[in-house]
Amino acid sequence: MPEASRWHRGVTFGMVNPHMYYLNKVMSSLFLDTSVPGDERTNFKSIRSTTDFWKFMEGPLLEGLYWDSWYTNQELYNLKNSSRIYYENIILGVPRVRQLKVRNNTCKIYSSFESLMSECYDKYTAENEDLSDFGLQPNIEWKYSTSNASSPWHWGFVGVYRNGGYIFTLSKSKSETKSKFIDLRLNSWITRGTRVIFIDFSLYNANVNLFCIIRFTQFRIVLGDFNFAGIQQANWILGPIYFITFIFFVFFVLLNMFLAIIxxxxSEVKADYSIGRRPDFELGKMIKKEIQRAEKMKKWKERLEKKYYSTEIEDDYQPVTQQEFQE
Incomplete structure (x- = not known):
């Protein structure tokens, strides 16, 4: 039995298929690593603002979903009302874009700042979710669509997101989809309350008999837009060291500036003091004169007390002369 138990712990089972790996890698490279034409640094991983997001939607996503011509610019064969990726991967149905928003005034503002802030959007929770229509309300993408009870919620690292939201589906025509993207961008479909956007579609490759379900998520944090990908790629050890070094560098620069100002x-005060026209203004001399004057007053007082308040009264009275007073 001990031999059998050790053998059992050494056995593992897994389904390994190289086609799955390569299909997943190809799709990831196509949509995540492809840069916007004319901007080599803007791709899905480097999205930092709403402008970058729409660049991705109208660039790599649009070009990746619609392959309507060969590399020789010849029209593709009859697609039979279907879209294809890399010519051989058939998109099942149409891609869907969905966003979840939070309501205004979902966070508390300190009373001293209420006059400066009229809007405040908290992080996403089921209680804070915005369910009201907005924008161009006659169109479905501006109206909230309720979630399907049988559809699972999206579980992230720090939150759970409902499966409802503001949804619009892409057309099977590339030109119509591009017009839709431009219309949504110009009419501000993404607002300050937007917290997450999902891009969902599925495809099938008959050559390897594999289905691929793809979901891209783009989260908008409450702190604003910044290079979150750069923070994730930062070194956990060298990053704090560089930061502390930078703080010390700034501190010494400010210290040197302060000492230089002092x-x-x-130097200016000393120069003005050295060429001054009133020597009486010199603090040292003034103090010295006051001390000498105090000593003279003390001596004069002692002489007066000795001469007029002594117990031995002299018959001949002699007033204090000016010379004695000065002495």
């Missing part, structure tokens, strides 16, 4: 101020 030194210049001292």
């Amino acid at each position: 030194n210049d101020t001292y």
Whole structure:
């Protein structure tokens, strides 16, 4: 039995198919790593703002979903009302774009700042979700679509997201889809309350008999737009060291600036003091004169007390002369 148990712990089972790996890798490279034409740094992984998102939608996503011509610019064979990726991967149905929003005034504003902030959008929760229509309300993409009870929610690393939201489906025509993207961008379909956008579609490859379900998610955090991908790629050890070094560098620069200002101020005051026309204004001399005057007053007082308040009264009275007072 011990031999059998050790053998059992060493056995593993898994389904390994190289076609799955390559299909997944090809799709990831096509949509995630392809840059916007004319901008080599903007792809799905480097999206930092709403502008970058629409560049991705109208660039790599649009070009990746619609392969309507060969590499020789000849029209593709009859697609039979279907879209294809890399000529051999048939898109099942049409892609769908969905966003979830939060309501305004879902977070508390300190009373001193209420006059400065009229809008406040908290992080996404089921309680904070915005269910009202907005924008061009006659169109379905501006109206909230309720979630399907049988559809699972999306589980992220730090939150759970419902399967409802503001949804629009892409057309099977590339030109119509591009017009839809432009219309949504110009009419601000993405707002300050937007917290997450899902891009969903499925495809089938008959050559390897594999289905591929794809979902791209783009989260918009409450702190605003910044290079989140760069933060994720930062080194956990060297990053804090560089930051602390930068803080010390800035501190020493500010310290040197402060000392330079003090030194210049001292030099100017010293120069003005050295060429002053009133020597009586010199603090040292003034103090010295006051001390001498106090000593003279003390001596004069002692002489007066000795001469007039002594117990031995002299018969001949002699007033204090000016010379004695000065002495």
